[in-house]
Amino acid sequence: MxxxxxxxxxxxxxxxxxxxxxxxxxxxxxxxxxxxxxxxxxxxxxxxxxxxxxxxxxxxxxxxxxxxxxxxxxxxxxxxxxxxxxxxxxxxxxxxxxxxxxxxxxxxxxxxxxxxxxxxxxxxxxxxxxxxxxxxxxxxxxxxxxxxxxxxxxxxxxxxxxxxxxxxxxxxxxxxxxxxxxxxxxxxxxxxxxxxxxxxxGRKPRTEAVVKAAPVTAGDHVLAYVRAQRDAIVELDPAVRRDVHDAVHGMRVATRRLRSTFRSYGNILDRTVTDPVQDELKWLAGELGIDRDREVLTERLTAALDDLPGTLLAGPVRGRLRAWAHARRSGSRRRLVAVLDGGRYLDLLVTLDALLATPPLRGAAADTTDKAITKALRKDFAKLSGLVEEAIGLASGETRDLAVHESRKKTKRTRYAAELATPVLGEPAKSLVRDMEALQSLLGEHQDSVMAREALRDLASQAHAAGENGFTYGVLYGREELRATYAEAALPETWQSIHNENTF
CATH class of the missing domain: 2.40.320.10 (Hypothetical Protein Pfu-838710-001)
Incomplete structure (x- = not known):
């Protein structure tokens, strides 16, 4: 034991x-x-x-x-x-x-x-x-x-x-x-x-706290960010295995930051080399997401139940939610530990080490001004603009839900690109990070509502099959629809403010 x-x-x-x-x-x-x-x-x-x-x-x-x-x-x-x-x-x-x-x-x-x-x-x-x-x-x-x-x-x-x-x-x-x-x-x-x-x-151990020269070129800044995310994955590994609170989320964010960096800064790191690494990072993020998404949904649905008046509670809703969460959790935990014990994950760590040891730098990596970094960030912001404006123009429904979700993913990518750019661009990049965090929160609320409604349909189906009252699941579903509607209504004004404040 x-x-x-x-x-x-x-x-x-x-x-x-x-x-x-x-x-x-x-x-x-x-x-x-x-x-x-x-x-x-x-x-x-x-x-x-x-x-x-x-x-x-x-x-x-x-x-x-x-x-x-x-x-x-x-x-x-x-x-x-x-x-x-x-x-x-x-x-x-x-x-x-x-x-x-x-x-x-x-x-x-x-x-x-x-x-x-x-x-x-x-x-x-x-x-x-x-x-x-x-x-x-x-x-x-x-x-x-x-x-x-x-x-x-x-x-x-x-x-x-x-x-x-x-x-x-x-x-x-x-x-x-x-x-x-x-x-x-x-x-x-x-x-x-x-x-x-x-x-x-005898021989002293090598130290990981090596003092590195301050980044000078665009390549230096990108590699410093990549190294920090690689280190985060390695350092969080034991905590993920021990089920430490938020460790899975932290490792998943590190994989996303790496993927976003490889895509956003393709003018600095050769994508013919980094694209296969992106694929493996996407796989790892997906495996981590099974556990993390379960955590988020369970917390959201539990909080929603706590917020309901007793008169709206019908049937063993809390017990079914606990059983549903436990079944998902035990299965996802076993799967995740098996992934971390597997050869594919170990190969990914070795690949990241090799990429940092011999980085696939392109010509723009030698830039000592802010030109290369700004160009990459401006490109991301322009793509985000197109996605958000498309989502705003759609009618409510499944198509709009998907468009909002794509906008949310692009918001995260732009945020991470701005984080990397902050040492180079200073306050304009910091401002963009803050704006992207606010937009991500709004779009995330919408996506969490979509996922919660899917979970509630699943729970209601199980309850119906067991002969239980499904009234409470319907109440929660309606509340989640309303939360998504509020998020959609706030999006145009929020986006207009962000677009006006940023010149990328």
Whole structure:
């Protein structure tokens, strides 16, 4: 069974001979009533990585540890400075399958091998409040590191860890740190024991935080944007697998931004090369959309039910909606994880790496003015104008619904093109981004209504087959029709305002 917890901790340097007795009296920290001795634990951990240390480069740590209260496999995923999600699995002889999936976007097909062994004597104290509740755990770790591959030798050091109790206020760590600093204890220069061990026993891991030169040419700006979206897909992969809120949406948006960039900036990147990549990104976005669309529809229909007076609720509508959502969710989740485990997805990541390593630049990529970027953005805005005006001129119905949907997709593309152009064009591009966000919201409300009505027809059909009252589904359907009508009525004025404000 795999479990996850949020870990908030800070590490401090300690002299080799320092012990917990040398620390200041932490009962003097505001809120601390007592410091409870929890004894010494002997920990033995083997850390795994690829031969070229891809996990360490991304600040991920994967280990198998015995000793202590949480023996087992641990995978630590960075969230922010000093904050990590720790995924735990029971002891086994090989890396758990769930963990190989969580690191796959980094490791790819490379084998995970033992790189470092860390043996630690951990002297633990608990900082507790008046009621005996845990505030934080303070430990003095005497560490011995042994390199197993990719280097040689050993290293020894002592460090202090302060880990916040589950649900604790991070500000409490500031109070503890203030007391430690007064005693001459400083923050550790290494982000983790593994990072320090790698640095002191052999080749340091390559870092992903490479300082890049500021973009100068049009090609530089486009590639910087492409790289950011590739990185987002890779970084969100573990969160998508863990079903973290909004992770699927974030990865889907990154795929859309990439597709839009390849299409919008075909004057800078050769489309004979990027079009096949677009096709694969469209496939991935579609697979991600199965899950995301389910989330959006469920939230919308649940909110619509909550907004209905009790007199308009007939039959087991909430129960049927929950069952409908759960059935869609479980199926889509299994399918999505299978996609991320598949060869086609891995090939796409490798292709994106290769495209960035050897970009298919066209002549306009060398432009150091705003000409090439402006030309691409102006072309997108002109296409959007034609689509929106066509939609406005159509009568309500299925044809108009499709035209509004196409306008919405083109709005997103223009928005992403403007995002990329912002470092080059400044305020005009920022203004266009804001306008596209507003237009996207309006058109999105219309499309969400179309999708909600399709779902309501499906639910009503199921209810009818089960002999249930279908009245409430009809009420919700009528309300959704009205919301679409409002969106259609607001479109002409909204578009006229946007068109007048932008000169692209």
């Amino acid at each position: 795999v479990e996850t917890k949020r870990e908030i901790e800070r590490k401090y340097e300690a002299d080799a001979d320092a012990g917990l007795s040398d620390l200041p009296d932490l009962t003097r920290v505001s809120g601390v009533s007592a410091v409870v001795d929890k004894g010494v634990a002997e920990l033995d951990a083997i850390y795994y990585d690829t031969a070229d240390q891809r996990l360490a480069a991304a600040s991920l740590t994967l280990r198998r540890r015995t000793g202590g209260h949480d023996a087992g496999w641990h995978l630590k995923l960075p969230v922010s400075d000093g904050v990590r999600d720790e995924v735990h699995a029971p002891l086994s002889d090989t890396v758990p399958h769930a963990f190989t999936g969580l690191v796959r976007s980094r490791a790819r097909d490379a084998e995970l091998v033992p790189v470092v062994r860390l043996r630690s004597a951990r002297d633990v104290r608990h900082l507790v409040d008046e009621a005996g509740g845990l505030l934080a755990e303070v430990s003095v770790d005497r560490v011995r590191a042994e390199r197993l591959s990719g280097g040689h030798g050993t290293a020894e050091w002592t460090e202090i860890e302060v880990e916040l109790a589950d649900g604790g206020d991070p500000a409490f760590l500031d109070k503890v740190e203030k007391k430690l600093r007064k005693a001459g204890v400083s923050r550790s220069r290494s982000t983790s024991k593994l990072a320090r061990a790698l640095g002191e026993t």
